[in-house]
Amino acid sequence: MVTMLALVVSFSSCIEDGFTTSSSDVLAFNMDTVAFDTVITLQGTATKQMVIYNHSKKQINISSIKVAGVAQKGHFHLNVDGIRGDEFQNVEIRGNDSIFVFIEAYLDEMDQNDPTLIEDYLEFVTNGVSQSVLLSAWGQDVVRVQGDTIRRNTHFTADKPYLIYDTMFVSPGVTLTLDAGATLLFHDKAAMRCAGRVLANGTAEEPVTLRGDRLDRIVSSTSFDIMSGQWGGVIFTPPTMGNVLKHVIMKGSTIGMHCSAYGDTTNCALKLINCVLTNSASTCLATAACYVQAIGTEFSDAAEEVAYFAGGKVMVSQCTFTNNYLFAVPTRPIVNVFDVEYSNGTTGKIKAYFDNCILYGMSSEINEGDLGNFNVYLRYCLLKSAGNDDDHFINCVWEADPCFLVQRDDYIFDYRLGNESDAIGKGNPALCPAEGRYDRYGRDRLARGAIDLGAYVWEPIPEDEE
Numbered sequence: 001m002v003t004m005l006a007l008v009v010s011f012s013s014c015i016e017d018g019f020t021t022s023s024s025d026v027l028a029f030n031m032d033t034v035a036f037d038t039v040i041t042l043q044g045t046a047t048k049q050m051v052i053y054n055h056s057k058k059q060i061n062i063s064s065i066k067v068a069g070v071a072q073k074g075h076f077h078l079n080v081d082g083i084r085g086d087e088f089q090n091v092e093i094r095g096n097d098s099i100f101v102f103i104e105a106y107l108d109e110m111d112q113n114d115p116t117l118i119e120d121y122l123e124f125v126t127n128g129v130s131q132s133v134l135l136s137a138w139g140q141d142v143v144r145v146q147g148d149t150i151r152r153n154t155h156f157t158a159d160k161p162y163l164i165y166d167t168m169f170v171s172p173g174v175t176l177t178l179d180a181g182a183t184l185l186f187h188d189k190a191a192m193r194c195a196g197r198v199l200a201n202g203t204a205e206e207p208v209t210l211r212g213d214r215l216d217r218i219v220s221s222t223s224f225d226i227m228s229g230q231w232g233g234v235i236f237t238p239p240t241m242g243n244v245l246k247h248v249i250m251k252g253s254t255i256g257m258h259c260s261a262y263g264d265t266t267n268c269a270l271k272l273i274n275c276v277l278t279n280s281a282s283t284c285l286a287t288a289a290c291y292v293q294a295i296g297t298e299f300s301d302a303a304e305e306v307a308y309f310a311g312g313k314v315m316v317s318q319c320t321f322t323n324n325y326l327f328a329v330p331t332r333p334i335v336n337v338f339d340v341e342y343s344n345g346t347t348g349k350i351k352a353y354f355d356n357c358i359l360y361g362m363s364s365e366i367n368e369g370d371l372g373n374f375n376v377y378l379r380y381c382l383l384k385s386a387g388n389d390d391d392h393f394i395n396c397v398w399e400a401d402p403c404f405l406v407q408r409d410d411y412i413f414d415y416r417l418g419n420e421s422d423a424i425g426k427g428n429p430a431l432c433p434a435e436g437r438y439d440r441y442g443r444d445r446l447a448r449g450a451i452d453l454g455a456y457v458w459e460p461i462p463e464d465e466e
Helices: 002-012
Strands: 033-040 048-054 060-067 074-080 083-085 087-093 097-107 116-126 129-140 143-146 154-156 162-165 167-170 175-178 183-186 191-194 197-201 208-212 217-219 231-236 243-246 248-251 253-260 268-273 276-280 285-288 291-295 298-302 307-310 312-317 320-323 335-338 350-355 358-361 375-379
Touching: 033 048, 033 097, 048 087, 060 074, 074 087, 074 116, 074 129, 083 087, 087 097, 097 116, 097 129, 183 191, 191 197, 208 231, 248 253, 253 276, 268 285, 285 312, 307 312, 307 350, 335 350
Parallel strands: 033 129, 143 162, 154 175, 162 183, 167 191, 175 197, 183 208, 191 231, 197 243, 208 248, 231 253, 243 268, 248 276, 253 285, 268 291, 276 298, 285 307, 291 312, 298 320, 307 335, 312 350, 320 358, 350 375
Antiparallel strands: 048 097, 060 087, 060 116, 074 083, 074 097, 116 129
């Protein structure tokens, strides 16, 4: 009994139930600025959090917590210790304790094309002392496209991003032109389906971007760019023909890009020049029974294949096919090529050439088995596997390493070539088409005489930057 009483007295003496009123006892914060990334106007944001500390031994009473309200176009809303509101009085924190404050932003339209900085202050009054934390967000106006069917020739410009909900459909016979610098943001599960034609006129300086609408960060230093499955994808369906995509960056989709035709291998259904198709929850590119060309393009990081070609005609040059998918270990080959069986029982044979390419990653390069039954040819390609040239593998670089500038653990997926790359100078200039002379950074493949394999021209990297 004596021991029990002593413990109770000792425990009770550690708790300061009284409130400090000293002006020297104020709050401490885990940050001085709550910064939101680019925020789409008229659309709520993810929630940011901060911590308020009371380093005094006694309890502290916060007379007031509120947003100053000086931002004309911005609204910041609070949740203090589990209670929602815009202003709070007499919030108590016990001695040597803390509480959380959660902040959301909602921004009005800015009537501007470019992002606009919105700033306000989160104000605290404690024991007569005022303190503040800066609130900041970049507001971006968008053009909203709500499941539209495009029935006449249309231009999407670079003035503002286009925010697409549901599925946007390009009708047969109609051309959608995407100007250099155009950005299409797709909401959750939104997609683009095209039975007409898409012309994307991106440049090295102003690429066209297709991505999800999450522009914020998962955590403080990691953006949503690493997340696949944020939106649907792009589907070209019959009678689509003549699609040409230049300098397009497509990332974070669920199904990637699909293209199918009526078995037409004379007219090109899809041409990709200096594009990046990356980070898909299934396949980056899948084609069926059509003529497709890819030049200087990166196909990277998918839960399944990064590229899947079923029948048709496939002409690929100066491309990089690689898989370092973050959320699973890929079990399918990096590239899958095979004949296609039609519903009427006939077979659509594939004819495919891969020239001056890199196939390298966490899984096998191409579907296993003898390619002797397929019209598939890899000429001057770099492969991770050990092997020997034959009628289908011609002047290939075997058991090689492109030395990509990838740091997977740090979420850096950079598929340019390192200084020790086995891809440097191993290509055949005669197999590089005129449209592929310059890579997507504008670097000349023929500047050194010898031509590098893959989508990117090697540039020496200083030793301290490798």
